[in-house]
Amino acid sequence: MKRLAGVSARGLALAIVLFALLNQPFGQPASRAAEPAGPVQPAVTRTGVPRLIDLGSTECTPCKLMWPALEAMKTEFAGKLAVEFIDVGKRENLPLARQYGIRLIPTQVFLDAQGKDLWRHEGFISRYGILDKFRELGYGFAADALKPAFSRLDAKPDARPKGKTCYFCDGDIDARTAVVVKTDKGNVRLCSPHCYFIMYSCLTGDKAGFEEKVSVTDWVTGELVPFTEAVYLYGLDEKTGRPWIRAFADRTAAEKERASAGGSILGWQVLGEKELATRCGFCDRAVYPEDAALVKIDGVYSWGCCSHCAMGVAARTGKDIEVRQRDRLTGQMIVVRTLGGYVQSIEPATAVAWFGKKRTADGKYVSAGCFHQGFFTTPGNLKKWAELHPSEVGEMISIDQALGDKMKMTASQIAKACKLGECAPK
Ligand SMILES: [Zn+2]
Ligand SMILES: [Zn+2]
Known part of the structure; x- marks a missing residue:
């Protein structure tokens, strides 16, 4: 029932509760199928032309928000899906509203070719939401419409030597900032103290004493130093405001560096407090706002460590959100607003998402993690970025699907x- 919880107070207030006014007993109550944990493969393949009936009114904002998509679907799926709109604000349509037993508007009734009630939804739903449900119900036209227009599931293997890439972000390791973490399965090398704190923030279980397993690189000598014995010069990049961190075995050396580079000298505990203070609103990872998507929930700001996590904040909080994330190729801003667990608007409207995937040992494709996701203002930008990153594997999906995949997650999956x-060092 996640989506029900996801309908905002605003959305519900706008969806006029109509039938209290009618003083009539309800027909069959609107029902919702329990949300499945992940994409559901259709159990049956259905034929014939199904019908989508939207019962709404010209006075209701969520109703009006849906119309452009519904109008376009009439043409796009002519002969495959019948789309009808019933204005229950008109007195002559009240018997129909009663016949369908609706409780609030808008309500969408999904019917098969024989008129059998397959599913109902109350509140705003997007084109993606409608098609995804018809796909789940076994309609091929919807599955075809949702197929990714661009994907790359086999990519050039990463040619860089293993010890030279960061276990966490896959970035090149700078020898002057490398971090080594001892694990049961051997040493893991990270590009920077920041990536160590990201790793630390998503460790499960007891973290007490974990820092004893960590060594950092002395900025001056290049030697490894125990993490808790080093001092840290912490500064901000002048152009971006993004923090940088340099480790020193010796305080005098750190002070000398500060004289030219600026910044503040911190011990590991204070550094940790700073690094762990800002978290992804979906997955709790430590994040720099400069790297993250901004997420606005009820006027409060949070962050998404990647574009997909940003959408996940809607699933985790059950609230409508606004996400501001930059095109991964050009840096141009993309603004997404959600309503009731679906995408209400995207600026620019052409923006799409890249779902970065990796292949597991048993041949299945799963998410490649936060560093491999992104939004792009156009499919063209996405393809250009994919060309520039030949070892990235994944597919182009709609931003609505990026949200929909998160909305299908259960609380324990979130x-x-x-x-x-889940992705422990190997
Ligand atoms: Zn890294
Ligand atoms: Zn995250």
């Missing part, structure tokens, strides 16, 4: 999202 343990 609690485990992006945590180490």
Whole structure:
């Protein structure tokens, strides 16, 4: 029932509760299927032309928000899906509203070719939401419409030597900032103290004493130093405001560096407090706002460590959100607003998402993690970025699907999202 919880107070207030006014007993109550945990493969293949009946009114904002998509679907799926709109604001249509037993508007009734009630939804629903449900119900036209227009499931293997890439972000390791973490399965190398804190923030289980397993690189000598014995010069990049961190075995050396580079000298505990203070609103990872998507929920700001996590904040909180995330190729801003667990608007409207995937040992494709996701203002930008990153595997999906995949997650799946343990160092 996640989507019900996802309908905002605003959305519900706008969806006029109509039938209290009618003083008539309800027909069959609107029902919702329990949300499945992940994409559901259709159990049956259905034929014939199904019908989508939207019962709404010209006075209701969520109703009006849906119309352009519904109008376009009439033409796009002519002969495959019958789309009808019933204005229950008109007195002559009240018997129909009673016949369908609706409780509030808008309500969408999904019917098969024989007129059998397959599913109902109350409140705003997007084109993607409608098609995804018809796909789940076994209609091929919807599955075809949702197929990714661009995908790359086999990519050039990463040619860089293993010890030179960060276990966490896959970035090149700078020898002056490398971090080494001892694990049961051997040493893991990270590009920077920041990536160590991201790793630390998503460890599951008891973290007490974990820092004893960590060594950092002395900025001056290049030697490894125990993490808790080093001092840290912490500064901000002048152009971006993004923090940088340099480790020193010796305080005098750190002070000398500060004289030219600026910044503040911190011990590991204070550094940790700073690094762990800002978290992804979906997966709890430590994040720099400069790297993250901004997420607005009820006027409060949060962050998404990647574009998909940003959409996940709607699933985790059950609220409508506004996401501001930059095109991964050009840096141009993309603004997404959600309503009731679906995408209400995207600026620019052409924006799409890249779902970065990786292949598991048993041949299945799963999410490649937060560093491999992104939004793009156009499919063209996405393809250009994919060309520039030949080892990235994945597919182009709609931003609505990026949200829809998160909305299908259960609370316990969300609690485990992006945590180490699922992707423990190997
Ligand atoms: Zn890294
Ligand atoms: Zn996240």
